[in-house]
Amino acid sequence: xxxxxxxxxxxxxxxxxxxxxxxxxxxxxxxxxxxxxxxxxxxxxxxxxxxxxxxxxxxxxxxxxxxxxxxxxxxxxxxxxxxxxxxxxxxxx
Numbered sequence: 001x002x003x004x005x006x007x008x009x010x011x012x013x014x015x016x017x018x019x020x021x022x023x024x025x026x027x028x029x030x031x032x033x034x035x036x037x038x039x040x041x042x043x044x045x046x047x048x049x050x051x052x053x054x055x056x057x058x059x060x061x062x063x064x065x066x067x068x069x070x071x072x073x074x075x076x077x078x079x080x081x082x083x084x085x086x087x088x089x090x091x092x093x
Contacts, residue, residue, distance in 0.1 A: 003025060003026045003028065003079075003080040004023050004024060004025050004026065004080055004081070005023075005024050005026060005078055005080060005081070005082045005083070005084055006021060006022070006023055006024075006082070006083045006084070007021070007022045007023075007024050007039075007043065007084050007085075007086065008020065008021055008083065008084070008085040008086065009021070009022070009086050010085065010086060010087060010088055011088040011090060012055045012088045013052065013055050013056070013059060013086040013088055016047065016050045016051045016052040016055050017043075017047050017050060017052060022046075024042070024043075024046070026078060026080060027042070032079060033077030033078060033079050034077060034078045034079075035074070035076070035077055035078075036061060036063065036068065036073050036074075036076040036077065036078060036084070037073050037074045037076075039061070039078070039084065040053075040056040043056065043086075044056065055086075055088060056086065058088070058089050059086050059087055059088045059089070060087045061073060061076075061084060061085070061086065061087065062084065062085040062087055063076060063078070063082050063083070063084050063085075064082055064083055065083070065085075067087070
């Protein structure tokens with residue numbers, strides 16, 4: 001099984017990283033799954049000093065097009081092959 005995921009960046013997350021999409025290799029020291037709750041720290045380590053950390057503080061996650069409630073983030077694990085979206089808050093007028 002692939003130990004890579006695809007991360008989709010929207011709105012402020014895309015602005016911070018300069019990317020719309022990125023393939024990320026999950027750390028191999030997690031067996032066998034990588035916690036979604038740890039993904040923010042991994043992404044920030046890949047994009048230091050970009051403000052991504054602040055963006056992620058107020059963002060939500062979607063895994064394979066399914067929104068993950070904040071209360072469930074700690075119970076979601078990634079094994080590779082998933083598409084994870086960073087969903088930033090938006091405002092309109």
